[in-house]
Amino acid sequence: MLKKLLLGTIIIVLTLSLSGCELALFDPKGPIGEQAKDLILISTSLLLIVIIPVLFMSIYFPYKFRKGNTKSEYKPHWEHSTKIEIIVWLVPCLIIAALAYVTYVTSHSLDPRKPLGKDEDTLTIQVVALDWKWLFIYPEQQIATVNEIAIPVNKPIEFLITSDTVMNSFFIPRLGSQIYAMAGMENRLNLMASEEGVFRGLSANYSGFGFSGMKFKTHSVSDEAFQQWVDKVKASPKVLDEPTYQALTVKSKDNEVEHFADVDPLHFKKTIEKYTGVQNGQ
Known part of the structure; x- marks a missing residue:
């Protein structure tokens, strides 16, 4: 039931947000527009690596560890996990490094003053x-x-x-x-x-x-x-x-x-x- 409700909500939100939109940036008609579209898609994909798990956990954790769920393991004194620490620090650092590289490259390749011909x-x-x-x-x-x-x-x-x-x-x-x-x-x-x-x-x-x-x-x-x-x-x-x-x-x-x-x-x-x-x- 929860999955169906979540899926329906996502479909409604996407439909409302895209209705009437021209989406011109995602239908480029020139080489600069193509590069700009690729940059947007790459940046968005990198950010979704964080956003999607966070959205999932914001729904899953409250549901799994709700008061009425007596089957979940209870650890009142738990305070540290090396695996979690590695994930929450390493993944964002890798994303920032990737974005920094993409930004550096496209700052030159998409320089508006850069001639496209003789x-x-x-x-x-x-x-x-x-x-x-x-x-x-x-x-x-x-x-x-x-x-x-x-x-x-x-x-x-x-x-x-x-x-x-x-x-x-x-x-x-x-x-x-x-x-x-x-x-x-x-x-x-x-x-x-x-x-x-x-x-x-x-x-x-x-x-x-x-x-x-x-x-x-x-x-x-x-x-x-x-x-x-x-x-x-x-x-x-x-x-x-x-x-x-x-x-x-x-x-x-x-x-x-x-x-x-x-x-x-x-x-x-x-x-x-x-x-x-x-x-x-x-």
Whole structure:
């Protein structure tokens, strides 16, 4: 009876916890996402070595040594077991050692600044966090977008990330690795999509009233489809000049996708420098 009750409780809890979840981290679409998933699974598996026995004992021991169980052996003067001491010290030490090794290795292999290919083969996208929207600038293509990007499949992408407002966090769960966007600073994140699709991007750091609508779509497409998308953006009647940009900096919620056919090639650099005093010669 107890086993059936426990099993039913576990099934209900898991069902409720997983209902409506996208589980994007466990369905990666790129090499960085795959490594991040493996890291999560390895870390969780190591922790379960402790968690599962503890959960089992928290139910088994009270049941076995309950007052009404007269068949259990009674040892009122028992106080030491070498076997138990070895287990409770050795197992956690081994787990910590394994986690330390995994952490050291992945700190280098998953370094967000680590290039995924040669510079000439890498597409650069500049990212500016605004209230509450994302501005993307393609310096090589001389275009810009709001809340939408397109990337060629199997092509290394280098995101240069900053903020023109409060600190934020740039995250595309299926591609892996989130990184902070901070005013006056440039962070770098290298990602790659290994298959075509539309992947959700979001802000992973609360930044105010419109935070929930600070989302964007990442279109992973073929080289031909990417060029068609670029041509589509270049056909837009809008350009990202200074008045247009100032309008974008105004706080807005659930901002629509926008395309800009032209942009100042130094816009990203100027956005950073205005917080460092370089523009004013300070």
